[in-house]
Amino acid sequence: MKKIFPFLLAILFASPVLAQQTLGDAARQNRAAKKASATVKLNDDNMPRTQVVDTPAADDASKTPADKEKAKKDAADAAKQKTDDIKNKIEAQKQQIAAMQRELDLLQREQRLRAAAYYADAGTRLRDSGKFEQDAKKEQEDLDAKKAALDAAQQKLADVQEDARKAGIPDKQATPEQPPK
Numbered sequence: 001m002k003k004i005f006p007f008l009l010a011i012l013f014a015s016p017v018l019a020q021q022t023l024g025d026a027a028r029q030n031r032a033a034k035k036a037s038a039t040v041k042l043n044d045d046n047m048p049r050t051q052v053v054d055t056p057a058a059d060d061a062s063k064t065p066a067d068k069e070k071a072k073k074d075a076a077d078a079a080k081q082k083t084d085d086i087k088n089k090i091e092a093q094k095q096q097i098a099a100m101q102r103e104l105d106l107l108q109r110e111q112r113l114r115a116a117a118y119y120a121d122a123g124t125r126l127r128d129s130g131k132f133e134q135d136a137k138k139e140q141e142d143l144d145a146k147k148a149a150l151d152a153a154q155q156k157l158a159d160v161q162e163d164a165r166k167a168g169i170p171d172k173q174a175t176p177e178q179p180p181k
Helices: 004-019 023-038 056-062 065-120 123-125 127-166
Strands: none
Touching: 004 065, 023 065, 065 123
16 A cells, blocks of 8 residues: 555646646647638628729720730830939939039138138238138038038938839939949
């Protein structure tokens, strides 16, 4: 009896562990239950009745092959026109950015030249120090305004290029190649 009692205890505690389902088995049963409930067979009783509105497929059946070809050609022309419009917008924006960049570079060079001339001549520094400070402040404000306008133009270019990408125009078509400088 002493030998059987520990054996019975071991069987008693091991039986729930052995009878327990594995996680994989539980997942399989759960998946099978979901598949069975998600399957809906459609028939005339459970399909909603709606009125069929004029569809392009019905129009295609009544068109002649020449009409279909003309429609395809019109669609291709419209797509080409849209692509060309976006290319032109991008090119115009790039030219505007280049012009703004040239103006900014010119203003910066002029500012550096005036500063170099001012600091090179001790007499000018003594006579016109207040005027130089006012002019330098005004030039810096102009430079800041030009930089802000240039940043806005570059953001607009990025937006136009993003619109081109969203329209499905490849990058090489949307951004015409620039000749090397």
